[in-house]
Amino acid sequence: MxxxxxxxxxxxxxxxxxxxxxxxxxxxxxxxxWALLYAAAAxxxxxxxxxxxxxxxxxxPRLSLPEAxxxxxxxxxxxxxxxxxxxxxxxxxxxxxxxxxxxLLAFINDYDEWVRNMVIQAIGRLGVDTIEITNALAGVLDxxxxxxxxxxxxxxxxxxxxxxxxxxxKSKLPxxxxxxxxxxxxxxxxxxxxxxxxxPIIDDGLxxxxxxxxxxxxxxxxxxxxxxxxxxPLLKRLLNDTDRRVRKSCLKALHDIGEKQGKIL
Numbered sequence: 269m270x271x272x273x274x275x276x277x278x279x280x281x282x283x284x285x286x287x288x289x290x291x292x293x294x295x296x297x298x299x300x301x302w303a304l305l306y307a308a309a310a311x312x313x314x315x316x317x318x319x320x321x322x323x324x325x326x327x328x329p330r331l332s333l334p335e336a337x338x339x340x341x342x343x344x345x346x347x348x349x350x351x352x353x354x355x356x357x358x359x360x361x362x363x364x365x366x367x368x369x370x371x372l373l374a375f376i377n378d379y380d381e382w383v384r385n386m387v388i389q390a391i392g393r394l395g396v397d398t399i400e401i402t403n404a405l406a407g408v409l410d411x412x413x414x415x416x417x418x419x420x421x422x423x424x425x426x427x428x429x430x431x432x433x434x435x436x437x438k439s440k441l442p443x444x445x446x447x448x449x450x451x452x453x454x455x456x457x458x459x460x461x462x463x464x465x466x467x468p469i470i471d472d473g474l475x476x477x478x479x480x481x482x483x484x485x486x487x488x489x490x491x492x493x494x495x496x497x498x499x500x501p502l503l504k505r506l507l508n509d510t511d512r513r514v515r516k517s518c519l520k521a522l523h524d525i526g527e528k529q530g531k532i533l
Contacts, residue, residue: 276321278314286310328360336365343375343383351378355386359393366394373404377411384408385418392422399430402459406433409440416440416448424454434460446473450484454492463498474502479511486517490524497525 287307294306331339339361342354355375361368372391378384388405396402405419423433437456441449450473453466473485489503506518 276318278318283311283314286314325356328357331357331361331365333362333364333368336361336368340368340371340375343378343387348380348383351380351383352386355383355390358390359386361390361394363394369394369401373401376404376408381412381414384412385415388415388418388422392418396422396426397428399428399433402426402428402430402433403436406430406436406459409436413440413443416444417451420448420451420455424451424458426458428459429461430459438465441469446476446478446481447484449473450481450488454488457492467498470499471502474499474506479514482506482509482511482514483517486514486521490517490520500525 287310290306290310291303294303297306336358339354339358343351343358345351345354355378358372369391372387372394375387376384376391378387388408391401391405396405402423405422408415408419420437423437434456437452437459441452444452446469449469453469456466457463470485470488473481473488476482476485486506489499500522503518503522507515507522509515509518
């Protein structure tokens with residue numbers, strides 16, 4: 269992804285520079301204790317700004333329908349910074365903006381990676397509930413495989429079955445790493461609904477040597493009992509995993525499956 273950052277992330281150099289300058293000022297004011305207090309306060313201030321800016325990016329202000337239409341019009345601007353700002357804001361579109369999805373689909377192939385990924389996220393937040401939307405999002409993968417994560421997250425919230433989207437998603441699986449394939453397993457389950465297609469993917473994830481990959485697979489099973497119930501033996505084996513989060517997710521999945529089946533697993 270391009271180096272554009274829509275939120276503030278203080279670099280180590282900036283943190284050190286601000287801390288040193290604050291210590292000098294604090295030392296002038298009142299000695300060593302004040303120097304340490306000034307440095308701590310300055311670093312805390314920068315980190316607070318970073319957290320606030322990330323929260324504002326992750327949860328943008330809600331947009332009404334007129335506001336969303338204005339932002340969609342800005343997506344036609346030739347200036348990439350205007351399009352990026354509009355696309356990021358559209359992720360806050362309220363439910364009344366759902367009719368705008370058809371207009372947003374016109375921008376899912378924007379040449380700028382940030383613009384198209386944010387537009388895909390906006391569509392996913394509004395809801396992927398027709399076969400046309402599902403197929404259009406899956407079709408982006410042919411030209412922009414870098415959008416795989418955003419597309420899979422958007423599609424996995426859908427309940428629409430689509431043979432075309434299934435075919436596209438399956439054709440891209442061999443090109444992906446295990447983590448991305450786990451996200452795609454969720455999307456495949458949404459558009460296809462066949463366990464045979466995704467169990468091998470989840471199985472590979474649970475057996476991975478990478479703890480983050482195992483966490484992703486275990487978290488998916490904890491939230492999808494239809495899939496988890498088919499890999500109960502593997503879930504039991506992972507109760508001894510070295511990672512606490514993996515163990516917790518597997519235990520939750522086993523507990524919920526047992527409750528649903530009315531027995532202790």
